Amino acid sequence: MRRRLIRIIAKVIRRPRSWRRAMSAGLTARASAALSALLAGLLLAWAGSFTVLPHLQSGPADLVEDYLNALRDKDVEAALDIAGARLPSGDQAVFLTEKALSSDWRVDSVQQLTPAIDAGVGVTATIADESGRVTRGKFFVSDKSGEWRIRNPFVKVTHHGVLPLSYLDLNGVSAALPDPASDPEAGTFPVFPGSYRLYSGQASLLTTDPGHALLLPGESDDSDPQPQGLDTAVSVSDKGVKAAQKAVNSLIDTCADSDEVNPRDCPFAGADDFDEMTGDDRVLGDVEDVEWKVGDYPRIGVTDSDSGVFGLVRHDDATIKLSGTGVDLYGSEKRVKFTVKCSYDFGDARATLSASGKFSITFTDNASAFADCQR
Known part of the structure; x- marks a missing residue:
């Protein structure tokens, strides 16, 4: 309260012109100046009863x-x-x-x-x-x-x-x-x-x-x-790494809900550039009835970065199971059922942190999940 009062008095003394405009519209310049001086004096006297004013x-x-x-x-x-x-x-x-x-x-x-x-x-x-x-x-x-x-x-x-x-x-x-x-x-x-x-x-x-x-x-x-x-x-603390791990797992779960053989913006894909699936001793085309099931989540680490994002590194294998049907292109040429278990690497994964404490994960390389897949 005292400091606030001091500032009011300082404004009266420092800025009499604006004080007169605000408080004495319609008065003559002499009367306005006198009113400003009187009010300043009253405020100084009042404030002096409980504080010593600094030199203004x-x-x-x-x-x-x-x-x-x-x-x-x-x-x-x-x-x-x-x-x-x-x-x-x-x-x-x-x-x-x-x-x-x-x-x-x-x-x-x-x-x-x-x-x-x-x-x-x-x-x-x-x-x-x-x-x-x-x-x-x-x-x-x-x-x-x-x-x-x-x-x-x-x-x-x-x-x-x-x-x-x-x-x-x-x-x-x-x-x-x-x-x-x-x-x-x-x-x-x-x-x-x-x-x-x-x-x-x-x-x-x-x-x-x-x-x-x-x-x-x-x-x-x-x-x-x-x-x-x-x-x-x-840098990311140990608790921050756990939060990033939770975000990675959540995104993988979302990807696994896809019915696409190559889920968009996900760390795994089932078909190559020719839309053919390999890795179970067969080459299958026209893959349908896709179902993904998460096996082992990747255990991740977070690296410091000065490029606008955190880097993610994979400390151990991640696995996922894929089931569906496809045409055996170089065998019976008939539609067959298949189930394969694959390990995958999520490539150049990155993370950013929002003000709400949520990590956002981006997989920039849609790596093939079938580099190491077996029936």
Whole structure:
């Protein structure tokens, strides 16, 4: 409450023009100014009964410090008001919320730079988190209609399109990542300055190194710089491997429900490029009445990757049984029944993890299941 009151008083003193517009429409300039001064005095007297007010100044450095402290207090409304900023529309504002903010950091220093440059008055800031990490950045403050405003209140971040995940998670708030191939700006979001835990929403399934990001605008003289990359290595925990195994088994079950000899997007297939089935000492064509039955699920492992997906490796054989009918092409030339048991390899299998904790499995090579099949 006291900090909020201080910010109200600071606004009265720092921005009398907007205060007069909002509170004294229709009054003369002299009466409006007098009203502003009177209200400010009353607020100061009231606040002084229970707190000692800090020295309030109207300089760019004070504006930036107030802005950062409001963010640390998770007061988004006050922070935007101090900065003179507005939220972007749509999905671009997904991380610009109170829930995405944290308080486990502090403002170490704020300093105004001279002289001013085209981008505005430069203000450097240094913040640190509880682990001792420190980062430094630069804000640009300019005068607009007699009021200071921060020109770069947000930090643009990107996942660089290399994380094996289909989403970005900052302090437990997540957003789906578009396909970089279809959207060059995919995975770029504005965030508030501060401290962020990476992928804490799936901490039981993933490990990240580093697991935190301490963010401020860059130190260049460009008020709209390139996005900052969230450079972190992502690995799957033991519990994550179990979740991936469950997803693989579920997909194999779905494939086994197919009545096709070559199920689409599955790790096994019964016929070759000529639609002929081999492997049981016969070559069968025109295969019908197909039934698959899972034998042994493949035991899988998950490999780290920087190519946008997790890799899957098979640690032991996978087996499946196939029954049906087919025409004995090089024997009786009659339709015969068959049942074969086969081992298979799922080729170049990949996995991505969604924000809901679900693995999505993709088999990119529809490998033949009948390389090693017997009656």
